Amino acid sequence: MSEELLALNKLSVDYKVKGGYLSAVNNVSFTINKGEIFAIVGESGCGKSTIAHSILRLLPEHNEIIKGNIFFNGEDLNEYSEKQLERIRGREIGMIFQNPLDSLNPVYTTGFQVAEGMMLDNISREDAWNRVIQIYNDVKMPDAEKRAKSFPHELSGGMRQRVMIAMMIARTPQLLIADEPTTALDVTIEAQILNIIKTLRDEFNTAVMLITHNFGLVAEVADKVAVMYAGEVVEQGTVFDIFDNPKHPYTKLLMKALPRRTKSEGRLQTIDGSVPRLTEIRNGCRFENRCPYVMEICKSKDPDRRIVTESHSFCCHLEGEVRNNE
Amino acid sequence: MSEAVIELKNLKKYFTISKGFSTKKIYVKAIDDVTLNINKGEIIGLVGESGSGKTTLARVLLNLTKSTGGNVVFNGVNLSKATRNEMKKLRTEVAVVFQDPASNLNPRDTVMNSIMRPLILHGMPKKIAKQNAVDSLELVKMDVRYLNSYPHQLSGGQLQRIAIARALVLNPKVMILDEPTSALDISVQAQILNLLLDLQESFGLTYLVITHDLNVIKYISDKVAVMYLGKIVEFGPTEEVINNPKHPYTEGLMAASPIMDPHDRDKEKYIMQGDPGSLINLPSGCHFHPRCPYVSEHCKDEAPQIIVLPDGHQVDCHKYAAVKSL
Numbered sequence: 001m002s003e004e005l006l007a008l009n010k011l012s013v014d015y016k017v018k019g020g021y022l023s024a025v026n027n028v029s030f031t032i033n034k035g036e037i038f039a040i041v042g043e044s045g046c047g048k049s050t051i052a053h054s055i056l057r058l059l060p061e062h063n064e065i066i067k068g069n070i071f072f073n074g075e076d077l078n079e080y081s082e083k084q085l086e087r088i089r090g091r092e093i094g095m096i097f098q099n100p101l102d103s104l105n106p107v108y109t110t111g112f113q114v115a116e117g118m119m120l121d122n123i124s125r126e127d128a129w130n131r132v133i134q135i136y137n138d139v140k141m142p143d144a145e146k147r148a149k150s151f152p153h154e155l156s157g158g159m160r161q162r163v164m165i166a167m168m169i170a171r172t173p174q175l176l177i178a179d180e181p182t183t184a185l186d187v188t189i190e191a192q193i194l195n196i197i198k199t200l201r202d203e204f205n206t207a208v209m210l211i212t213h214n215f216g217l218v219a220e221v222a223d224k225v226a227v228m229y230a231g232e233v234v235e236q237g238t239v240f241d242i243f244d245n246p247k248h249p250y251t252k253l254l255m256k257a258l259p260r261r262t263k264s265e266g267r268l269q270t271i272d273g274s275v276p277r278l279t280e281i282r283n284g285c286r287f288e289n290r291c292p293y294v295m296e297i298c299k300s301k302d303p304d305r306r307i308v309t310e311s312h313s314f315c316c317h318l319e320g321e322v323r324n325n326e
Numbered sequence: 327m328s329e330a331v332i333e334l335k336n337l338k339k340y341f342t343i344s345k346g347f348s349t350k351k352i353y354v355k356a357i358d359d360v361t362l363n364i365n366k367g368e369i370i371g372l373v374g375e376s377g378s379g380k381t382t383l384a385r386v387l388l389n390l391t392k393s394t395g396g397n398v399v400f401n402g403v404n405l406s407k408a409t410r411n412e413m414k415k416l417r418t419e420v421a422v423v424f425q426d427p428a429s430n431l432n433p434r435d436t437v438m439n440s441i442m443r444p445l446i447l448h449g450m451p452k453k454i455a456k457q458n459a460v461d462s463l464e465l466v467k468m469d470v471r472y473l474n475s476y477p478h479q480l481s482g483g484q485l486q487r488i489a490i491a492r493a494l495v496l497n498p499k500v501m502i503l504d505e506p507t508s509a510l511d512i513s514v515q516a517q518i519l520n521l522l523l524d525l526q527e528s529f530g531l532t533y534l535v536i537t538h539d540l541n542v543i544k545y546i547s548d549k550v551a552v553m554y555l556g557k558i559v560e561f562g563p564t565e566e567v568i569n570n571p572k573h574p575y576t577e578g579l580m581a582a583s584p585i586m587d588p589h590d591r592d593k594e595k596y597i598m599q600g601d602p603g604s605l606i607n608l609p610s611g612c613h614f615h616p617r618c619p620y621v622s623e624h625c626k627d628e629a630p631q632i633i634v635l636p637d638g639h640q641v642d643c644h645k646y647a648a649v650k651s652l
């Protein structure tokens with residue numbers, strides 16, 4: 001049986017901004033099971049990073065209002081003190097970011113930084129160092145011994161991301177949050193890093209929250225997918241539910257906007273208009289101004305979640321099957 | 327016979343940099359002996375990893391930087407021997423759109439002024455230039471209301487449209503587009519790609535599209551040139567290069583490109599190892615040999631020569647015949 005690891009329950013995050021509030025995340029609920037790769041996918045500014053940061057309480061400005069629950073192994077992290085949360089960060093929930101240089105300390109060797117986490121877990125210096133070399137080999141770091149003694153600026157982007165992943169592996173967290181982990185990397189390096197993430201899951205049963213705007217990565221590794229639009233999860237399901245049987249008008253259009261064909265097979269679908277300003281959200285569906293199926297009710301009432309199967313749901317007022325506009 | 331608009335013959339661009347504290351200069355061979363013909367009305371995709379020399383190639387083509395050796399022939403005119411008048415004509419015939427939407431436009435100029443500037447520089451009276459600006463904004467399907475906007479008031483997709491409008495205003499025959507959609511979301515990317523195809527069909531334009539996104543290349547281009555550490559290692563019809571790559575690097579690149587259908591995920595995937603490498607520390611012989619699964623001693627000693635197959639497909643490898651899709 002799949003065992004629940006992380007469950008968001010009606011999570012909302014508002015940022016206080018000049019002249020009011022910005023609704024960055026609204027009413028988001030989903031569950032990530034142990035050993036599952038769960039992708040959060042959506043276009044820039046739709047709230048993906050805000051979700052990741054609110055789980056570990058890493059929102060930078062302290063200008064946010066968080067509502068709802070973040071259950072990790074059944075306990076609500078929103079109720080945790082800063083001290084309790086500190087024990088979770090890194091050890092039980094690890095995080096890697098788009099730009100690893102921001103998270104590495106420039107004045108220490110990368111090997112020391114990987115070993116440091118293990119030493120916090122009371123592993124001796126020598127054992128930790130040996131383990132670093134072993135992990136560097138696991139993440140296919142070229143010249144492992146030499147690289148462990150290198151400083152972050154001496155490594156390429158791909159090698160730095162390997163260091164970040166090595167840090168995670170060193171402490172075998174139960175959940176790895178990876179926020180656009182390969183966006184800054186070349187495709188051949190991206191493929192290598194994805195492979196390492198998959199291996200991490202397979203060997204340690206680590207669950208992965210993979211945040212990306214790249215549907216290719218989702219198709220490649222995700223078990224489950226949440227599609228976000230303007231701060232909301234509009235549809236979620238298994239990767240096959242989303243790719244084979246999208247239900248929400250936005251997901252449907254996006255699937256046809258992906259460059260998956262040649263021009264001789266016809267033009268890509270486009271979605272006219274633009275995302276509403278998150279500071280000016282009114283009642284109703286947030287996709288209403290761009291939706292080809294929009295109805296009167298969509299402009300005033302928030303759509304409810306509709307259940308397709310146990311794993312698959314979407315938020316829309318449309319009854320029954322949405323027509324395909326081929 | 328198709329007619330070549332651009333012919334690159336043994337083109338070279340070397341930068342000199344000084345290494346460390348020594349006064350000895352070393353060469354960065356950003357373009358190393360590139361030979362390539364681009365025919366009228368073709369869309370050529372140029373792919374390659376970061377730092378492989380793609381942007382430098384575009385800059386040499388545009389005469390924004392002087393080549394170190396070899397020739398660029400445009401419509402039969404050799405750039406290194408072109409007269410002033412020929413150069414002036416060339417400037418109107420080749421247009422460019424750079425990767426970063428914002429860098430294409432002056433932040434203090436209105437959209438109108440940005441689009442008109444090249445016309446005025448070419449001596450067109452202001453009134454006619456204005457009309458041309460309006461026309462070209464319509465070509466990129468943007469409302470003329472935006473003419474008085476400033477860049478910071480526009481979205482990434484809108485900025486990219488305006489950059490294209492500005493490139494179009496001189497009625498170019500060739501457009502060079504450096505990563506035209508890399509900074510954009512999927513739905514906006516689809517709009518820009520379709521727009522480029524529409525314009526190409528209406529005006530018979532020739533495009534050189536630089537991107538690292540193979541799915542974009544598959545969708546838009548007729549032919550693909552694959553660049554690796556300053557060399558074009560393979561060039562041929564898109565379908566051929568993608569489905570039947572002849573160079574080991576192309577093969578690895580294609581395999582690394584994210585799949586767009588989760589049903590393909592269980593296929594055994596070849597993951598190319600190693601890093602993209604650096605032009606500063608070029609390997610001996612074939613530049614690709616440290617990553618090549620087909621490498622032999624011969625490859626380490628001697629660089630391969632370009633082989634042109636009967637169908638025009640060209641490949642730069644000692645053992646091209648041995649490569650078949652994995």
Ligand SMILES: Nc1ncnc2c1ncn2[C@@H]1O[C@H](COP(=O)(O)OP(=O)(O)OP(=O)(O)O)[C@@H](O)[C@H]1O
Nearest residue numbers: 341354356374375376377378379380381382383605
């Ligand atoms: N003015 C310069 N002086 C010295 N070296 C340069 C200069 N311009 C570019 N280079 C070097 O030439 C090489 C090719 O750079 P280029 O910008 O053409 O790469 P690219 O393929 O466009 O990469 P990307 O995908 O990252 O845009 C790099 O090693 C770069 O550092």
Ligand SMILES: Nc1ncnc2c1ncn2[C@@H]1O[C@H](COP(=O)(O)OP(=O)(O)O)[C@@H](O)[C@H]1O
Nearest residue numbers: 015022024044045046047048049050051061278
């Ligand atoms: N610290 C902040 N203060 C105010 N607004 C913010 C802050 N961080 C993010 N936002 C806004 O919240 C929304 C969601 O941002 P983010 O979670 O970073 O999106 P994504 O990661 O999906 O690109 C955006 O509109 C963004 O501009």
Ligand code: SF4
Nearest residue numbers: 285288291298316317
């Ligand atoms: S609720 Fe209405 S506007 Fe929103 S996606 Fe469904 S049909 Fe479209």
Ligand code: SF4
Nearest residue numbers: 612615618625643644
């Ligand atoms: S020349 Fe040799 S090393 Fe280079 S790509 Fe061909 S087989 Fe590989």
Ligand SMILES: [Mg+2]
Nearest residue numbers: 048049050179
């Ligand atoms: Mg983000």
Ligand SMILES: [Mg+2]
Nearest residue numbers: 380381382504
């Ligand atoms: Mg470039």
